[in-house]
Amino acid sequence: MAADSGTTTTTATGGNGRPAAPTGNDGAAEAGRNGPPAETDGNDGAGRSGRRGAPVPPRPGHSPALSTGVPRAAARIGAFAVCQAAVIAGFGLLITGPAREFWPMTAEDTAVEALEDARTATLDTASTIASALGDTATVVGLTLLACLALVLVPRLPRWREAVFLAVGVSLQSVIFVLITASVDRTRPDVERMDDSPPTSSYTSGHTGAATALYAGLAVVVLSRVRAPWRKPLAALLLLLPLLVGLARLYRGMHHPTDVAGGLANGALSLLVVGRAVLPGHSWVGRPPADAMGIAVAAAEERPAPARKQVTVIVNPTVTDEATQEQLRLVLAQHGYRDTPFVATTAEDTGGGQTAGALRAGTELIVVCGGDGTVRAVADALAGTGVPLVLVPSGTGNLLARHLHLPLRPAEALAAGLTGEPRALDLGRIEGDGFPAVHFTAMAGAGLDATMLEETSDRAKSVLGWPAYVLAGAKGLRTPRMRLTVRLDGGPELRRTARMVLLANIGTVQAGAAPVPAAKPDDGLLDLAVFDPRGAGGWLRAAGVLLRAKRRGTGGPDTSRRDTGGGRTSTLSRSAPGDGGPVEFHTFRRAELAFARPQSREIDGDPVGPGLRLTAEVRPGALTVMLPARER
Numbered sequence: 257m258a259a260d261s262g263t264t265t266t267t268a269t270g271g272n273g274r275p276a277a278p279t280g281n282d283g284a285a286e287a288g289r290n291g292p293p294a295e296t297d298g299n300d301g302a303g304r305s306g307r308r309g310a311p312v313p314p315r316p317g318h319s320p321a322l323s324t325g326v327p328r329a330a331a332r333i334g335a336f337a338v339c340q341a342a343v344i345a346g347f348g349l350l351i352t353g354p355a356r357e358f359w360p361m362t363a364e365d366t367a368v369e370a371l372e373d374a375r376t377a378t379l380d381t382a383s384t385i386a387s388a389l390g391d392t393a394t395v396v397g398l399t400l401l402a403c404l405a406l407v408l409v410p411r412l413p414r415w416r417e418a419v420f421l422a423v424g425v426s427l428q429s430v431i432f433v434l435i436t437a438s439v440d441r442t443r444p445d446v447e448r449m450d451d452s453p454p455t456s457s458y459t460s461g462h463t464g465a466a467t468a469l470y471a472g473l474a475v476v477v478l479s480r481v482r483a484p485w486r487k488p489l490a491a492l493l494l495l496l497p498l499l500v501g502l503a504r505l506y507r508g509m510h511h512p513t514d515v516a517g518g519l520a521n522g523a524l525s526l527l528v529v530g531r532a533v534l535p536g537h538s539w540v541g542r543p544p545a546d547a548m549g550i551a552v553a554a555a556e557e558r559p560a561p562a563r564k565q566v567t568v569i570v571n572p573t574v575t576d577e578a579t580q581e582q583l584r585l586v587l588a589q590h591g592y593r594d595t596p597f598v599a600t601t602a603e604d605t606g607g608g609q610t611a612g613a614l615r616a617g618t619e620l621i622v623v624c625g626g627d628g629t630v631r632a633v634a635d636a637l638a639g640t641g642v643p644l645v646l647v648p649s650g651t652g653n654l655l656a657r658h659l660h661l662p663l664r665p666a667e668a669l670a671a672g673l674t675g676e677p678r679a680l681d682l683g684r685i686e687g688d689g690f691p692a693v694h695f696t697a698m699a700g701a702g703l704d705a706t707m708l709e710e711t712s713d714r715a716k717s718v719l720g721w722p723a724y725v726l727a728g729a730k731g732l733r734t735p736r737m738r739l740t741v742r743l744d745g746g747p748e749l750r751r752t753a754r755m756v757l758l759a760n761i762g763t764v765q766a767g768a769a770p771v772p773a774a775k776p777d778d779g780l781l782d783l784a785v786f787d788p789r790g791a792g793g794w795l796r797a798a799g800v801l802l803r804a805k806r807r808g809t810g811g812p813d814t815s816r817r818d819t820g821g822g823r824t825s826t827l828s829r830s831a832p833g834d835g836g837p838v839e840f841h842t843f844r845r846a847e848l849a850f851a852r853p854q855s856r857e858i859d860g861d862p863v864g865p866g867l868r869l870t871a872e873v874r875p876g877a878l879t880v881m882l883p884a885r886e887r
Contacts, residue, residue: 329532333427336528341431344517344524348439348458351513364511368444371506379506380449386503387450389496390462395469399425402473417480420526420533421472428468428525432461435521441514449507459517460501460510467497467522475530497522564619568597569609569633571625574649575665582666583624583647590673600625606632614642620881622672624665626650627697631859634878635694638682643879645672652860654697658761658776659882672881679876680776683760685858688866695760695859696878698771701848701869702737702755703786705855709862736787738851743783743843751839757784758846758871773840779875780842788837797837845872 351361388394403422406414441458455461474493477486501515510518566587570580580597587595598609606629610621614636623633624647637644647668648656662668685699686692698704739756741749759782762774774782788797846869853865 333423333528333532337427337431337525340521340524340528341434344431344459344521345435345438348435348441348517352439352441352458361513364513365444367512368446368505368508372446372508375506383449383503383506386499387462387507387509389470390466390500390504392461392465395425395465399469402469402476406476414476414480416533417476420529421469421476423533424472424522424526424529425465425468427529428464428522429461431521431525432459432464432518435459435517436461441511444508444511446508448509450509452509457510458514459521460504460514461518462504463497463501463510463515463518464521464525466500467519468525470494470496471523472526475526475534479534565617566592566595566620566622567610567613567616567618568595568622568624569606569613569629570597570599571606571629571649572599574626574651575624579649579665580624583622583669586666586669586673590670592673600629600632605629607636609633610636614640618642620645622647622669624649624669627652627654627860630655631694631696631861634682634696637879638684638694638874638877641879643677643881645669645675645881647672652764654761654764654860655776658697658763659880661882671883675881675883677879678777678882680878680880681760681779681781682874682877683758683781683871684874685758685869685871687856687863687869690863690866693858694874694877695758696776697761697859698757698759698764699856699858699869699871700755700757701739701850701854701856702753704755704757705857705862708857708860709855737854739854740849741783741785741841742847743841744845751785751787753785753787755786756848757786758782758869759784760873771840773842777876779873780844781846781871781873783841783843783846785839785841786837787839793837843873846870 355361399421403418406418406421435458436456439456439458441456443452443457470493474490477490477493481489497519501510501519504510504515505512568583568587570583584595584597587593596613598613600606600609606623606625610633613621620643621633621637622645623630626648627650629650630646633644645668646656646659646661647665648661648663649665653663656663656668662671680696682694682696683699684692684694736752736754738750738752741751741756743749757771759771759774760776762771762782763769770786771782771784786797788794848869848871850867853867855865856863856869
């Protein structure tokens with residue numbers, strides 16, 4: 257998020273479209289969505305240039321204070337890499353040219369010959385192992401595994417560390433190729449224990465690659481691990497490049513200065529990339545020192561109505577500190593200074609924090625978390641009229657996806673702050689074993705609930721939403737349920753099913769639409785009963801869903817009709833009771849009773865097995881801030 261402070265000035269438009277006064281920095285915050293685009297003097301403060309007076313389309317949440325700084329960091333990496341290659345290549349030309357007759361270059365052959373004379377079977381084996389640590393296949397494989405582990409294993413992926421490692425190893429390889437093409441040096445005149453590749457002896461590619469990989473891992477361990485063994489582990493990792501270099505000397509593959517050049521190449525590559533991408537360094541990812549001042553100045557210059565009192569409810573397990581800092585800058589950019597951030601806990605997932613904020617007079621709630629956090633906050637907001645801004649940060653983010661909101665937190669917050677209030681329905685559900693609560697997306701029983709119960713937090717953090725699919729495959733072995741359904745006081749329907757869904761929205765991850773006709777603002781909830789039998793049944797079910805999704809709510813598969821007595825039903829490709837794989841209904845109140853206890857879930861959170869579910873719609877109970885284009 258780095259941005260330069262300098263003499264360049266930009267203008268930002270406010271909600272009324274009038275330009276704000278220049279701030280004297282190219283970190284001036286960009287306008288909201290409601291005004292016309294600003295005119296710039298050639299640079300909009302975020303790396304985009306154009307003709308004087310040419311309109312620049314606004315981007316929600318985007319300002320120099322929030323810029324990633326990637327282009328700037330990449331340019332610096334490139335510039336320093338050129339200098340690095342020039343320095344190391346220059347040293348190589350020196351030792352192969354004017355300095356080759358001077359000590360210590362004159363002693364290099366003697367040192368390599370002494371190592372040749374000291375060879376033993378044991379040392380041969382040890383050197384083979386050490387040299388293999390710098391082989392191309394080893395370095396590439398270990399780098400890939402380390403990067404995947406950094407991204408998939410921690411609950412919050414370590415993207416910066418993964419990029420640091422991957423780019424550091426890659427950069428030293430590129431510079432190695434450039435140097436070997438520039439410096440022609442023959443290998444030592446001794447018996448070589450490995451096949452000689454057709455490259456210059458200068459520099460040692462094995463040593464450079466090993467330095468970039470193992471020293472890079474040492475940096476990650478020291479910066480991210482807090483265990484007492486982190487320093488011994490880092491010391492061992494730093495020792496490995498030295499062992500690789502010594503092995504290459506022992507095996508007659510390089511001169512000592514070749515190994516020194518490889519060590520320098522790997523170390524400098526890490527230094528350059530580390531300065532660019534690692535947290536706490538200045539080239540990328542950090543806002544300028546006056547970023548908050550830039551955002552505040554832009555907000556003060558922008559005529560706007562009186563600001564509401566805002567509280568941010570944040571789930572810290574899925575929202576890291578860097579993201580929270582971005583959100584604070586977006587809030588300041590739109591005139592909300594010193595906004596309180598209230599963290600959820602394992603014991604209180606958002607409802608208590610929201611209730612406390614309402615008692616304190618909050619007029620706008622921002623929720624930053626996954627489906628469970630959104631559900632808890634919405635439950636506390638139901639019927640209050642206090643608007644909600646959705647900032648998706650979890651695994652599913654079903655409501656945000658269905659509403660086509662931005663999935664990047666900063667952009668989602670900016671879109672909400674400049675949006676308009678819209679009333680959405682909530683579902684109110686209760687059952688044996690849990691009190692009545694509200695849901696925003698879906699509740700259900702059977703296969704989907706079993707799938708959620710079988711998916712661990714670790715699997716979700718590693719795989720994301722595909723973890724649910726893997727868990728669902730296990731649930732296919734469970735027997736189908738027997739249940740009775742009563743809709744809006746109508747006759748009792750008896751069914752068998754793999755799962756039932758009570759839906760306020762129709763779509764889930766990857767664009768799938770298990771309840772295609774469900775809408776969060778139609779004053780109704782939807783019931784889907786899935787009872788496919790065998791592989792053919794699942795294929796038929798998929799066909800029904802695809803046709804329903806393609807035809808939309810106006811098509812014959814998902815049309816809504818009043819069936820009399822106030823009960824509303826939905827026609828499906830498989831009409832109710834005909835033994836088809838999927839059956840749809842709409843309702844205002846549904847009562848489900850199961851023949852034996854079934855797994856149940858509400859908005860992705862298991863609530864334990866039970867015999868009963870009762871759900872009813874609460875039309876317009878939740879007010880959500882949405883961009884004008886969504887109306």
